[in-house]
Amino acid sequence: MSDISAFLRAIRDEHALRSALAHHETLPAQPPSYAPGLPTGSEALAPVLAAREIARLYSHQARAIELLEADRAADGAEARGRNVVLATPTASGKTLVYNLPVLRRTLEDPEARALYLFPLKALEQDQRQRFEEDVRALGLPGARIRAAIYDGDTPTAARKKLRDDPPNVLITTPDMLHAGILPHHATWRRFFEGLSLVVVDELHTYRGIFGAHVAQVLRRLDRVARFHGAAPQIVAASATIANPGELAAALANREFEVVQADGAPRARREVLLFRPEASPYTLAANLFRLAVGLGLRTIAFTKARVVTELMHQWIVEAEPGLAEKVSSYRAGFLPEERREIEARLFSGELMGVISTSALEMGIDVGGLDVCLLVGYPGSQVSTWQRSGRVGRKGAAAIALIAQPDALDQYLISHPRVFFSRGYEHAVLDPHNREIAGAHLPCAAAEVPLRAGERWLETDAARANVAALEESGELLRSDSGGEWFSARRRPHRDVSLRQIGASYAIALDGERSRRPEVIGSIGSGNVYSECHEGAIYLHRGRQYLVTELDPENRNVWVRAVAAPYYTRAISQKETSILTRDRSRPMGNCKVVQGRLKVTTTITGYERRRVRGQDLLGTEPLDLPPTSFETVGIWFEFPDEIPRAIEAAELHVMGGIHASEHAALSLFPLFALCDRHDVAGISYVRHPELLRAAFFLYDGIPGGVGIAASLFERTESLLDATLQMIADCDCEEGCPACVHSPKCGSGNRPIDKQAAVMTLRLLLARDPLPAIDRETESLDEPPATLEAESAAADAPRVLYFDLETQRSADEVGGWHNAHLMRVALACVYDSHTQEFETFHERDVAALIERLARADLVVGFNVKRFDYQVLRGYTERDLETLPTFDMLDAIHQRLGFRLALAHVGEETLGRGKSADGLQSLEWWKQGRLDLIEAYCRDDVALLRDLLGHAEAHGHLCFRTRNGERVRLPAPWKIPELLEEIRAGRGPIASNRRAAPRRAAGRTRTGYAGPLFDGDPKPR
Ligand SMILES: [Zn+2]
């Protein structure tokens, strides 16, 4: 009988533990929720459940099985069932969800086959055993239903047997499917013909590069299955993540039904957050000994193999009696060793295990009581996946012991964030060009690519095929409709775990002999980690790089025992290839696009292992390397750097520190390692001509991580600001703004400037105005595209918008793109109806404007279009536009307010003004803003109508005389002028507007006079 309360008491009684305890929270138990009976058609499987001592299925299990079998039951065996993704916690019985339908199908049809995919070989054995146990429970005579593993360890003789007489369940990894099965699918004919279900377990691990590769492998699998006349369903099982349906759909290129309401019971869990003063490992080892000493079965998860070994060593040294009762567990152990540890843990012979992430997935080690997380596992997904190991039998304790890095410290200081943050999004980009480009020849070698097939539906895929044809990797058929692979086995050069070419790391001995290869490294990291003179760490050993040979892709190393480590010093440049989408955020503009990142390693530092003192710096002469990727960036208005300067803080130090801190919190938002994303800061970006910082996928082609943050940048920067502001340090430390990966050695870094930068970016503080008297605001001459003549009457859109913020709030009219749309109204001359657009509809609004024959507005170019500039990369200047204020100005040499012209011409002015509208926005009265905005649009429409009918409008001079304003504006002629590139719109005669020239946004309701009236 475990005793968690004794464990909690002991912690309270021991000063060192109690003082490190930062937070304690109790998560209540959750009762099970059962389904009423077995799913229809599964009655024959009752013995399987009986053997597992399962009386009833949990509700989520039953639901998933029902969905999988639904269509089949209705339309017979030929029908295609639904694809299901099940996202529930560890130990919620996911295996049964696919084993039961597979058993049912094989009982009905001995030729039915299933393919089980697991991301790690280590998971295969466990799954085969469980399937075989279920088969045995059925008590069938002979070996009627078989499961077999097919992977790199399968002996050659056995392979042929498996192909000729395939098992009902083939268990393998995506890597083996890619390299060993799909390329030889003809020899697997019997297997593919019967393939009815594909199981993708541990779905959440298929993200980033690996996910993008597996997405391609699953597309290839789908093609091959179709080639053999099969159309298998997919059932995917995932740890709990924010977006299981989306991930599965991106991965498998089809729709999924999502089941995530968990019916499995949960025990009460005591969650303890520790902030150790000294070493987190010492504290973890002490907690481990304490728990095991109380008879609690304990698992500790570390983040590094070496920590696993150290903790094991310390525990046994401190308490030799535990030598037989605890073990370490990590990659690098032989499979037999691992099986033995798992079995001893399961049987209870072992009281505790210290493991790397290797034990996070799949393998059943029975119920445990205490889970120690030595360092935040990097995601909520992993945190709850790992701690799901405990509490199956009764109450359990979970302790997180924070390490001194930014993310850990942030979560320990903000326990509410830790407990309520929710699960991360797992993202992958199935369209990564580099990865898709590597798999297209593989697919073509399997079954020739055909024009029009599903895989080639996207423009990106077609462009990829064209490029591969150009480079000679794909050969086009004479008829033109098919492509073949130029090589017979293109898959040999494609590894699912990395991108681009890899370098062999070999021991530098006698090179005449066959060199001993100790590992490999991707071309993306080879210059920074394996330059000459670098210390390369491999399995806890140090190696000195003696030569980097790019020509033959070799890294030569020698084992050494050096008291130092090395760190590359690099310079980076980012150039913008495309701007794909943008939006205003706070006081800045967020943009997403494709980037080209060029890195030059200029030298390296040698630092002492203990204490990290700098021992020396060596220069390096290496060529620049570059790659294309996807990123998001923040474009600063000039006020931000100026304000920071004015506060006598370091501008670059502030931007750089903000970038670091934002990067370190990325894992809170998307499932990724800190190494998957990178950043770069500019005080003045050479293309943008303004300050900016970039956050991008550090993986060629991008895998969707940065892009997934585009909509959530407020939350990201908000958390970043909170983290920095709450850190106790004075000038920045590894727990807030320092990055271990910084290419410039964390210089310059200015913590205070970062707080100010982020507050300004998020508009927590208003932008201070800059004196812009000397700056010309002249707009560039408008370029006009010839519009094709519309056959029927031109579609004229009368248009006006209201904003959320005033010019003052964004630092002036030049930042109109930060004012944000509150609401826009359009009157369409075709439908003769008004339409309203809210901020979320801005894209639709812009689309609408772009399709009009003529857009009519009042000061639309200097104001409305400038506001919309925050949301679009389209050059709105090119839209066919009639700006009435512009035309008035050209005629008179000064401007008039709309209200004034309306009053004098039609006897009706505006129903409100801009200030009022801003007030309404603050009160949430969108209804009032809408009414006002419509009135304005109607007024504009009627004024142009008046001008068309009478050839003039009216206004009152300063002397009080009501006079005619010549207005020879006829829509057909206006259109003609626009097409010809002349007329009011194309005119360059524009006076520089003063600040007051912004229509009524200043709150000025009377006529606007820039100078004395000068009738022409
Ligand atoms: Zn700090």
Ligand SMILES: [Zn+2]
């Ligand atoms: Zn940096």
